[in-house]
Amino acid sequence: MVQDVAEAAGARLTTQADSLIRAAQRGDQDAFEQLVRAYDQSVLRHAMNLLRSPEEARDVYQEVFLKVFRNLHTFRFDCSFHTWLYRIVTNVCLDHLRKRGVRKEEPAVVETGEGPLDRLENVEETSAHADPERNMWNRQLHERIEEGMRDLTPRERMVFELRHYEGLRLRNIGEILGTTEDAAKNCLFRATQKMRSALGDLV
Numbered sequence: 001m002v003q004d005v006a007e008a009a010g011a012r013l014t015t016q017a018d019s020l021i022r023a024a025q026r027g028d029q030d031a032f033e034q035l036v037r038a039y040d041q042s043v044l045r046h047a048m049n050l051l052r053s054p055e056e057a058r059d060v061y062q063e064v065f066l067k068v069f070r071n072l073h074t075f076r077f078d079c080s081f082h083t084w085l086y087r088i089v090t091n092v093c094l095d096h097l098r099k100r101g102v103r104k105e106e107p108a109v110v111e112t113g114e115g116p117l118d119r120l121e122n123v124e125e126t127s128a129h130a131d132p133e134r135n136m137w138n139r140q141l142h143e144r145i146e147e148g149m150r151d152l153t154p155r156e157r158m159v160f161e162l163r164h165y166e167g168l169r170l171r172n173i174g175e176i177l178g179t180t181e182d183a184a185k186n187c188l189f190r191a192t193q194k195m196r197s198a199l200g201d202l203v
Helices: 001-025 029-051 052-075 081-099 132-151 152-165 169-175 179-201
Strands: none
Touching: 001 029, 001 052, 001 081, 029 052, 029 081, 029 152, 052 081, 081 152, 081 169, 132 179, 152 169, 152 179, 169 179
């Protein structure tokens, strides 16, 4: 019963998105702006998780929606709009990661005007009554996670983020990256092995 209700709600949302997309493809500016509002936080959060940089995330945000505006007419509804959009975000983020060359140190905690967007920054407990030993363990875990993420290749990091922080299935990740589900699975395995090695005795 609950699943039926959820599926019906999802179908309605898909129908609404499809209507907006078709209207935007016909040149309806208001429909395009509604699409942007519907997905802007998701795009920004995804870029922040991948790049760990507010400045770069904002640049990616602008670049992504410019690409969407220019290429929306090519969307043929043969995949979900979410998958199509994430493919653009992922490719733009990969370009930014490759352009960095030698990876620089990145802030462990990222704050923006609207609060933290990095999902790892809340590891440490800030309560005055928190267990000091637990706080120390949380700090060490946070640092190890950040170190491990920096050691991943751009593609490994992308797959790891999409699976564990965005909650996407491997089939969807493969679609987003333009590869197979098996290739995404192998990439996730390599990333997971590296992360386990980085975490060492903490897990």
